[in-house]
Amino acid sequence: MEHDELAAWLRLTLSSGVGNEAARKLLVAFGLPAKVFEQSASTLQQVVSPKQAAALLRAPPELAALLEQTWAWLQESGEGSARRQVVVLGDANYPPSLLNIEDPPLMLYLLGGGKFTSNQPLALVNTAQAAINSIDDRLGLCLAKSVAVVGSRNPTPQGADNARQFSKALGQAGLTVVSGLALGVDGAAHEGALDSLGPDSDRLATVAVVGTGLDRVYPKRHLGLAHRIAQNGLLISEYPLGTPPLPANFPRRNRLIAGLAQATLVIEAALKSGSLITARLSAEQGKDVFAIPGSIHSTQSRGCHALIKQGAKLVESAQDVLEELKLDAGTPVTPDTVAGDAHNRGASACFGTETELLDAIGFDPVGLDALQARCGMQTAALQAQLMALELDGLLARLPGGLFQRMGRG
Incomplete structure (x- = not known):
């Protein structure tokens, strides 16, 4: 330009x-x-x-x-660094799928797409259509197969782990994970997608749609994550450089998350979560919406349960998502297998008692007294076993003296 x-x-x-x-x-x-x-x-x-x-x-x-x-920012795009580009409405590189959403942005600021060694134009590809035009194969910039992974900013340990493991499994199956760089589920989803990349992979792992100018990172603790995404994924914003993290901008960017992705997966969400906005917009665009169920006692599961009641597809593994999208999963790592591996690692330390203790814990948060009543163990022995499970990654300690089982091991 x-x-x-x-x-x-x-x-x-x-x-x-x-x-x-x-x-x-x-x-x-x-x-x-x-x-x-x-x-x-x-x-x-x-x-x-x-x-x-x-x-x-x-x-x-x-x-x-x-x-x-803005001009100076664009000129910083050079060999060996993350690409910077402004794409405008009507441009050949403007994502066609965003033309079908409510209120498509006039301008999109792009940062990333992988390292490059030439000045070829960045091609952001339609996520919903099979026909793909102007793909730069070296960048692996292809959103024709992508899933938005969204959820709570304050997930349970299990929710954060689900976001990470589902995204890793989806990434290993060749999908791009789209999310919003927020704390909680968003950050875990980006991390899981990045973890799916092999050492020599140039595939677009993840897309982060942000609510600030691309010269800022919000939240600040995701500065390192944003740099990783710029090298192995793509950051997108409709807001000019210098735009601060204004509260009204974040619900608005959800329409872009839904628009760019082929489907939306909600990990955990309260009933008034912004993730439900993304899910609703995705459904209105005729796209699949998936939700992971949780405990009936958890406020972070109620949004997912509401989506399932409204017709969202209940999923228990990344394989469920891939089958619904009619994609070949190959042999991806799923949350089920990860939990199973952790279970096998821990079994050697507590063989004979671990399985029974995990069964007694169940999948709802539980306090020490209630758990002791269920399994009949002495306090010292029970605390030792809980510590071993926690160290093995099979158990998380929650505020209020509660424990929650991780995975499905």
């Missing part, structure tokens, strides 16, 4: 009171943004309101600074 073209697009997005809907009408009527700004006030008022027309005829005061900041 040339400097003047970038300036015109930024001016259109910054014009006061001119939202995406009005901007799209202007583009349909006059063509590229530069043509919009050549029109008279009376001509513009045939498409937008007088107030909007007046705003379009005044250059926004913040335009010059943002233009230079």
Whole structure:
């Protein structure tokens, strides 16, 4: 994109009171943004309101600074570093699947897609259609097979583990995991997807749709994760550089998560979780929605249970997702097999008592007193066994003195 073209697009997005809907009408009527700004006030008022027309005829005061900041950011894209690109509505590289969502963004900022050694254009591919155009095979940038993995920002230990292991299994089956870089399930999903990559793989592991400008990372503790995604995946934002983490931006970005992915998997979610917004948008787009069930006593499971009641597909393993999407799983690692491996590792330390103790724990959080009543063990012996299970990764210690079994071992 040339400097003047970038300036015109930024001016259109910054014009006061001119939202995406009005901007799209202007583009349909006059063509590229530069043509919009050549029109008279009376001509513009045939498409937008007088107030909007007046705003379009005044250059926004913040335009010059943002233009230079964005231009400099784009120039930092170089050999051996993560790609940086701005894709605009109508561009050949604009994701076709986003054209079908409510309120498609005028501009998308992209960071990543793998390291590169040439200046070939970045091609972001439609996630829903079988026909794939302009793929840069060396980058492995192909979202034709992708699943959004979303859930609570405060998951249970089992929920975080499910997000990581499901995403790893889906990645090993060749799917790209789309999520939002938030704390909790999102972060675990990105990590699991990155863990699915082999040492020489150039496949696009994961896509993070963020609610800030791409020159910022939110939350800050995901700075390292964001750098990993930039090298082995892709970060996407509709917000200009410098945009802070405003609360209203995060629910809005969920429409992009749903739009980019072929299906949505909800790991854990409360009834008012933003993940349910993503699931609803995915269903409205005619895409599959999957949900993992949990304890009837857990508030973090109620959103998933509500989705299942509404028609979401109940899944217990990544294999269930792959079968519904009619994809060949090969031999991926699933949460079931991971838990089974952990169980086998732990069995040598507590053989003869571990299985019975795990059965007594069940899959709901349980306190020490209740567990002691179930299994009849002495306090010291029970605490020793619980510690061994925790060290083996088969048990998690929750706030309030509760314990929860991990996996299905």
